[in-house]
Amino acid sequence: MAVARTVSWPFLRRFKNIFAIAKKFTEKSHKNPPLLEMQPPCWNLLPAKPVRRLISTDDSASHRRPTAALSLVPQRIVLDTSVLIADPMSMHAFAGCAVVIPLTVVEELDGLKTRMDDVGRAARTALRNIEELRRRAGGSLAEPTPLSDDPESATLHIEVNGVQHDRLAEHGLDAVVPDNRIIGAAIGQSLIGPTCLVSNDAALRIKAAHLGLTADEHHPVARTIAERMMGWVTLEADAEAVDSLYQAGYVEADRVPGCEHLYNNNFVVVRNGSQSALARLHDGRLTLLDSNVPEAWGLRARNKEQRFALELLLDPDIAVIALDGRAGTGKTVMAVAAGLEQVVEHRRYERLAVYRPLVPVGRADVGFLPGGLEEKLDPWMSAIHDAIVALTQERSSRDARSLIEDLSDRGQLTLESVTFLRGRSLQGQFVVVDEAQNLEPTTLKTILTRIGEGTKVVFTGDTSQIDAPYMGESNNALAVLIQAF
Numbered sequence: 510m511a512v513a514r515t516v517s518w519p520f521l522r523r524f525k526n527i528f529a530i531a532k533k534f535t536e537k538s539h540k541n542p543p544l545l546e547m548q549p550p551c552w553n554l555l556p557a558k559p560v561r562r563l564i565s566t567d568d569s570a571s572h573r574r575p576t577a578a579l580s581l582v583p584q585r586i587v588l589d590t591s592v593l594i595a596d597p598m599s600m601h602a603f604a605g606c607a608v609v610i611p612l613t614v615v616e617e618l619d620g621l622k623t624r625m626d627d628v629g630r631a632a633r634t635a636l637r638n639i640e641e642l643r644r645r646a647g648g649s650l651a652e653p654t655p656l657s658d659d660p661e662s663a664t665l666h667i668e669v670n671g672v673q674h675d676r677l678a679e680h681g682l683d684a685v686v687p688d689n690r691i692i693g694a695a696i697g698q699s700l701i702g703p704t705c706l707v708s709n710d711a712a713l714r715i716k717a718a719h720l721g722l723t724a725d726e727h728h729p730v731a732r733t734i735a736e737r738m739m740g741w742v743t744l745e746a747d748a749e750a751v752d753s754l755y756q757a758g759y760v761e762a763d764r765v766p767g768c769e770h771l772y773n774n775n776f777v778v779v780r781n782g783s784q785s786a787l788a789r790l791h792d793g794r795l796t797l798l799d800s801n802v803p804e805a806w807g808l809r810a811r812n813k814e815q816r817f818a819l820e821l822l823l824d825p826d827i828a829v830i831a832l833d834g835r836a837g838t839g840k841t842v843m844a845v846a847a848g849l850e851q852v853v854e855h856r857r858y859e860r861l862a863v864y865r866p867l868v869p870v871g872r873a874d875v876g877f878l879p880g881g882l883e884e885k886l887d888p889w890m891s892a893i894h895d896a897i898v899a900l901t902q903e904r905s906s907r908d909a910r911s912l913i914e915d916l917s918d919r920g921q922l923t924l925e926s927v928t929f930l931r932g933r934s935l936q937g938q939f940v941v942v943d944e945a946q947n948l949e950p951t952t953l954k955t956i957l958t959r960i961g962e963g964t965k966v967v968f969t970g971d972t973s974q975i976d977a978p979y980m981g982e983s984n985n986a987l988a989v990l991i992q993a994f
Contacts, residue, residue: 582702583607586663587695589708590617590687592727594979596950597634599707599727600656600665607653607702608665610639611694613687615667626867626928627949628979634951639667668694680720688713695722709979728983741776741817744768751781754788759796768795774827776817787813789820806846806854806900815839822847822967825857829957831945831968831990840969841943842896847967848939849900852921858939858965861916862923863893864930864956866947866977892943893924927952936961946970947977948986 584606592599593614600608621632639650642665646654653664672693674684682689688710695706695717705723708714714724744767746760754760762768765779771790779786779795788795802809803819810816814834821827822843832840848861898909916922927948942948942956945968960966970987982988 583664585609585695585698585702585704587611587668587691587698587704587706588614588727589691589706589710589713590614590621591709591713591979592707593618593635594621594628594631594949595709595984596727597631597638600638601663602727603663604659604661606663608656608663609668609694609698610650610665611691612667612669613690613694615639617687627952627977631949631951631979639665668698673697676720682716688716692717692720692722696720709981709984726981741778741814742767742771743778743780746779746781748781748784751779751784751786754779754786754795754797759794760788762790762793762795765795774821776813776820778813787816805843805850808843808846808900815843818843819847823851825851825965827965828960829966829968831987833946833970833972833987833991835971836974840971841892841941842899844941844943844967844969845893845896846900848941849897849916852939853916858963859937860921860923860939861941862925862935862938863941863943864925864927865892865943866927866945866952927956930959931955933959934961935959935964935966937963938965940964940966942966942968944970945987945990946972946975946985947980949977949980950984950986950989953986953990 584603586603586606587609588599593610596602600610615636618632618636621628622636623629624632642654642656643650646652650665650667651669653666655664656662672684672690673696674693676696677684677689677693682692684690684693691708691713692706695704698704699722703723705725706714706717707725707727708717709726714726717724744765746765750760750764753764760779762771765777768777768790771777773791775790777788777790777795779788787798789798790796798816798820802816803823805819805823808819810819818830818832818840821830832844834840845861845863848858848863851857852859852861894909894913897913901909901912913922913924917924927942940960945953947970948956956966968987968990970985972982972985972988975981975985977985983992
């Protein structure tokens with residue numbers, strides 16, 4: 510069928526961040542994975558240390574014992590349920606510390622384990638990890654047990670007592686409430702040594718701090734939001750380097766100061782006075798971007814950030830891309846446009862597969878929507894429908910839906926929930942994972958292990974807009990992907 514692909518895109522704004530993780534699928538890499546190259550994610554940072562979060566050891570609160578009496582006592586790390594849900598392996602993140610899990614946390618994990626979503630999966634994983642350690646300890650975690658054979662490893666034990674009913678009552682906190690019992694357990698630990706309550710629940714941290722405890726948030730990786738790589742950088746160069754870039758189409762990277770900290774597929778705005786050029790780093794060379802702005806399904810980039818994104822989206826040698834930007838910057842529309850261009854026009858991939866997490870703003874689950882599976886998923890895919898409407902702007906919404914149905918009937922387009930990815934093998938597909946900031950980090954592994962030969966996967970999202978509980982800007986799947994590679 511004829512498809513009109515002219516689009517006016519006035520609503521697009523500037524990208525905040527563009528990230529790309531690239532690896533060529535050579536014949537060797539197909540036979541011998543890994544899929545991704547493990548590279549530091551920022552040109553001015555060292556790789557993350559095993560201790561992924563630095564915890565304050567301030568013991569100045571009045572209820573703690575004198576420092577001299579505590580000098581040989583390891584720091585106590587009391588973990589909240591939200592931390593184990595966000596990162597089931599978080600107990601290993603505090604080398605040299607005494608990690609404490611209140612029994613109340615185990616009860617809460619037990620109540621969550623039957624959920625058929627990321628939270629339930631994380632709860633089951635955390636419980637399995639604790640159970641494995643219990644067996645290694647000989648049947649009980651009542652006493653501190655090393656997490657590994659490493660002498661610098663943390664220890665773990667489950668705290669049954671030490672709820673501190675009287676102390677909680679002084680502040681009007683009911684010890685029956687699970688969160689208050691966790692705080693009480695932390696108060697009990699603070700009588701033994703310097704203690705930090707680690708929780709991703711802001712209310713819990715506020716209450717704990719009010720009672721004189723040190724409270725902190727857990728981040729699966731140590732880098733902060735401000736330290737993330739942008740995917741592009743502006744560098745100053747001499748006039749000869751800029752001239753060489755324009756005349757020869759490339760310049761050796763060592764002629765541009767600052768390139769030594771960059772990695773393949775980083776983009777560079779090379780400047781000299783009023784002159785500037787857009788280039789891409791590859792194999793030690795800065796290659797000038799084509800003067801012809803790339804186009805995908807009638808869509809043209811409106812600024813350099815979108816230009817960089819389209820360069821990667823349309824490059825078949827790039828296996829994994831992460832786009833993180835504010836609402837309205839065009840992440841989803843560009844990903845869908847690039848997918849349609851390469852599936853329908855160039856037949857480079859067999860189909861465009863779009864996956865979204867079922868995490869609503871209003872917390873109404875998919876099971877409460879009427880109809881069969883396709884009808885239940887339809888409201889969740891409205892953002893994808895809107896993107897296709899934007900790409901066929903001269904047509905009506907009804908025509909856009911007809912296009913979706915036609916592509917679906919031909920097997921060139923699928924719209925599904927991330928829930929149904931487990932057990933799948935995605936071969937020769939252009940995969941878009943939308944709203945990736947609402948996915949648990951453990952789900953990221955599930956998705957990446959589904960990718961087969963000839964598949965490209967694009968993660969889009971906004972790490973400042975988190976609808977899923979137990980997660981924040983730094984411990985969701987999109988943030989972990991960006992920071993890990």
